[in-house]
Amino acid sequence: MLTSTQALEAILAAMPSLPAESVRLPDSAGRVLRQTVVAERDQPPFDRVMMDGIAIAHEAFAGGTRSFPIQATQAAGDPALSLDPGAAIEIMTGASLPEHADCVIPVERIAVADGVATLEDGYRPAKSQFIHAQASDHAAGTTLLHPGRRIAPADVAVIASAGLARVDVTRAAVTRVISTGNELVAAGRDIAPHQIRMSNGPALVALLARHGHADCAHDHVADDPAALREAIGANLDVADVLILSGGVSMGKADHVPDVLADLGVKVSFHRISQRPGKPMWFGTAPRGQAVFALPGNPVSALVCCRQYVVPALDKAAGALPNTPEFASLASDVTFEPDLTCFQPVSLVSNAAGQLLAMPVRTNTSGDFTALSGTDGYVELPKEQSHFPAGTAVIVTRW
Ligand code: AMP
Ligand code: MG
Numbered sequence: 001m002l003t004s005t006q007a008l009e010a011i012l013a014a015m016p017s018l019p020a021e022s023v024r025l026p027d028s029a030g031r032v033l034r035q036t037v038v039a040e041r042d043q044p045p046f047d048r049v050m051m052d053g054i055a056i057a058h059e060a061f062a063g064g065t066r067s068f069p070i071q072a073t074q075a076a077g078d079p080a081l082s083l084d085p086g087a088a089i090e091i092m093t094g095a096s097l098p099e100h101a102d103c104v105i106p107v108e109r110i111a112v113a114d115g116v117a118t119l120e121d122g123y124r125p126a127k128s129q130f131i132h133a134q135a136s137d138h139a140a141g142t143t144l145l146h147p148g149r150r151i152a153p154a155d156v157a158v159i160a161s162a163g164l165a166r167v168d169v170t171r172a173a174v175t176r177v178i179s180t181g182n183e184l185v186a187a188g189r190d191i192a193p194h195q196i197r198m199s200n201g202p203a204l205v206a207l208l209a210r211h212g213h214a215d216c217a218h219d220h221v222a223d224d225p226a227a228l229r230e231a232i233g234a235n236l237d238v239a240d241v242l243i244l245s246g247g248v249s250m251g252k253a254d255h256v257p258d259v260l261a262d263l264g265v266k267v268s269f270h271r272i273s274q275r276p277g278k279p280m281w282f283g284t285a286p287r288g289q290a291v292f293a294l295p296g297n298p299v300s301a302l303v304c305c306r307q308y309v310v311p312a313l314d315k316a317a318g319a320l321p322n323t324p325e326f327a328s329l330a331s332d333v334t335f336e337p338d339l340t341c342f343q344p345v346s347l348v349s350n351a352a353g354q355l356l357a358m359p360v361r362t363n364t365s366g367d368f369t370a371l372s373g374t375d376g377y378v379e380l381p382k383e384q385s386h387f388p389a390g391t392a393v394i395v396t397r398w
Helices: 004-014 058-062 153-161 200-210 225-238 256-262 298-316
Strands: 020-024 053-056 067-074 088-091 103-106 110-113 116-119 143-145 166-170 175-180 216-221 241-245 266-270 281-284 290-294 325-329 340-349 355-359 376-380 392-397
Touching: 004 266, 004 281, 004 290, 004 298, 053 058, 053 067, 143 153, 175 200, 175 225, 200 216, 200 241, 200 298, 216 225, 225 241, 225 256, 241 298, 256 266, 256 281, 256 290, 290 298, 298 340, 298 376, 340 392, 355 392
Parallel strands: 067 088, 175 216, 175 241, 241 290, 325 355
Antiparallel strands: 020 166, 053 088, 053 103, 067 116, 110 116, 266 281, 281 290, 325 392, 340 355, 340 376, 376 392
16 A cells, blocks of 8 residues: 555656646736746836935035926836936936936925925935836846746736736646545435435535636536446546546445446556545546546545645646645644544644644544634654644645
């Protein structure tokens, strides 16, 4: 049986690489960047005025001038004027510094009468003050963004500043989720006492959407080999990634591994030394599509999806891996089995600035109601069984 680390490695190695597509800039947020973004111009592109006020030549101040006739007004967006000796140009934030000016004096420091600006008594401006020098942020041609970034709002600003109306990002993975189980009934449908609400499919779709993988539809199939074969085959025709829930344990109704083998899906592994989620199955379909068969227990399905499917989709999208996040266990945990434990937690921070993980007991791996108050789970290594409060652990947020 693979360890959770080996299972993740096997999955990442098997993921296909999704192609890039060009999207309009407003549609790029949250997508994975697939090109280099280079500065179109210097930033700022000119010596930028940082205050509303007047622009003068510092030399005139140094020579004793305190009153400056206002020669003209120049707003942001106006071409730069040329300053006359001994004069001032009334200037606005964002304007290009007038030629021959090298000092900006804020409006609060001057009094204006009869077209003449006089400095406040005793005010001593420094040369170059309130001027954001051309290219002081970066020069034209500087690489601003590298491929593999998930585009954040500030990145959208950078891409816009580089003059790009369209940008190359990874095409969304076509992902399909199939819930298996005779007992399952979708919300909104009549339900008998012996039946179960189908909750995994909607939860898995929501989890993937939260991580930027939104092209995801959900289907339900009974525990019947012929029906499973048809549904899995039809979904594999269109999907890059197929996720099954249920039907991978040792029960008589657990047909998923056999049906997948029948359809030519090559098994990579079945079972991982972890809890919850031990029965998980993974394989690769003939066209290279990744197939995840998750245990049906709701806690197991969600943990396996977050732990394996989300990083796999990120890898296929060409996203750079996230650095692990650590938290400190808030209370003792004992977990005896020789398995990696994924313990659901809620996260709080204390006044010392530490992130604390508070274990939340789930009453069996079917207890999804307890999960709704959690932020994620921590990984407790299988080599150990007692984890005292204060132990540093890797935390994964839903
Ligand atoms: P299985 O992995 O198919 O043996 O299912 C394990 C348990 O999870 C059973 O109690 C199922 O009824 C339950 N289960 C399976 N799929 C779902 C689902 N989509 N929503 C809620 N519960 C499920
Ligand atoms: Mg089942």
